[in-house]
Structure formats: C-alpha cells, structure tokens
Amino acid sequence: MKKTERQYNEWLDGAMSPTDSEKYERKLGPSDHRLRHIWPEIREALRDHSKQIALAHPDFVNARVLDKIQRPPHPRHTSRISLPRLAWLGTLLLCLFAGGAVLFLPPNTPSRSAADFMSQVISARSANPEISAYSFQIPHGRGSVIWLDNPGYIPADEQVQ
C-alpha cells in the first residue's frame, strides 16, 4: 500500500491524530469530507453483508494446502546430456577410433631408408634422337633432375602459352 493510500485510510478511519488530521484535511476536497461523513455507515453495511464461505470439507482442504506448502519445490529439469558427459563420450569414441585404427589399418611406417623419401629417375629417354637425356639427384635436396641436352631454344619474342 502506498503512503498516500495509507494516510487516506487512517484519516477515513479516524486513526490520525487531530493535528495531523487537520493538516491532511486541507489537501482534500468536499467529496472526501462527504465520504468520511458516511464512511462508518458504509463500513457497517459491508461488515453485515459479507459472509464467510463455509467449506464442505475444511479439513481436507487444509491438509492439501499444508501439503502443498511443505512439499519441496520440483527439482530443476536438467538435460541428460551434460557437457562433462559429452566430453567423456567424445573421449571414449576417440579411444575406440584410435584403437580401431591401430588394430585394423595396415601399418604404414615400416623401416624406411632416406632413399625412400627421395624422388629417383629410373629411366629417361628423349623422343628426339638429337636430344639426349640423363638424370641426377638435386645435390642438397630430395628431388631429381632430368637433364635434356640441346632441348632447343624459344625466341624471346615468342610467347609460351
């Protein structure tokens, strides 16, 4: 209840001190004074006409209300798939995947020599008998070179497409 409403009710019921009441009345209009004049009669009439509702089974209703009050609140609905569960599930699946890979994939890392990681020319032959071809390894690399002797010359003004 707001302060203004509380003050108005106190004034209406005559619960305000005479000094406060006098001050308060200055703010009010004639309709308020008329209401205060007839308020005791209204209050009596309301009291006479308001009847208590009789419940058919008051004990049962009372027990239900008390039960409702005393019952602990519903537990918060939580999802069955929580973050930690997801993480563990992911870990388990990864372990299964890794295990499966180790068991079923053929091992692709047999003992290898450095030559296995180098490109090598097995044979090279030029289609043009005037061009000879021979091969060698790139001195400090893993690549290989096919060297064509006399492979020709393209003039600078001709475009290579």
Added chain:
Amino acid sequence: MSKACILLAVALFCLALPTVQAADTLWAGVVLATKEDRPGAIPRSLRRLAPGIAEVFGTNTLYLLGERSKPFDVGVDPWMVPTRDFYFQVKALAREASNYVVNVELYEKQSLLLSSEARLAYQAPLLIRGPMWGRGQIVLVLEIR
C-alpha cells in the same frame, strides 16, 4: 573437471589425426628460371622449390608460367596441362610406402619430347630441363603434394 575432459578429448583427437591419410595431389608447373641483377620475388608455390632450382640451374629468379594440381593415385593417370605448349601425362604404375612409381610423358606442342619412369616421393620434385627462352631457362616440375 569439464575443462580437463575437453582438453583430454582434444589431445586424443590430435593423436588420432595422423592415422588418417589425406589424398595425394600431383602438382605440375612450368617455370621460367632466370639470373638477374636484382632477384625478383619468388612465387608462393615455388618457394620450397627455389633453392633446388637455383642450385641446379644457377638462377636466382623464378616466374611461374603455369601450374596445375590434380588428385593422384594408382589408376587415375591424369593429363597435367599447366600450359598449352608444355604438358604431361602421368601414369601411376605402383604406390609404394612413401612414393609412387610413375611413367611420365612430356609433350611440347603436341609432340612427345620425353618419356621417363621415376619414383616420385612426397614433396621431392622431379625437375626437367626444358628449352631456353630468351635469357631464361624453362624448367618443368612435377611433385607429389
């Protein structure tokens, strides 16, 4: 606890990654190698190849005239056409533990220039000396990437 679980999962995932073998790619390029007073910038796709080309051909600048990449495996036998004038047909004869045995045919303007059989290892290029062009040297490159 959940953070620890996630970290563990990520670590296991990283461990599992190397067991997955990605498909191989065959890269073919036609390169003009020149020796210049002021070396030019090396194209990005040739940076790893540049030291080898420089060592073999004595050049310091590379120009990429054309390149081509295709998925590669036994039975694929792609035509690699980095330029219209120079192109390859590459047949994978066998796949070994760390390399492919291939048959390479190099064509210049529709005529066969070279036929070769070679082992191509991963990131170990096969360089072929092509004709001279102006003041530069044409180098034909094949590489498994």
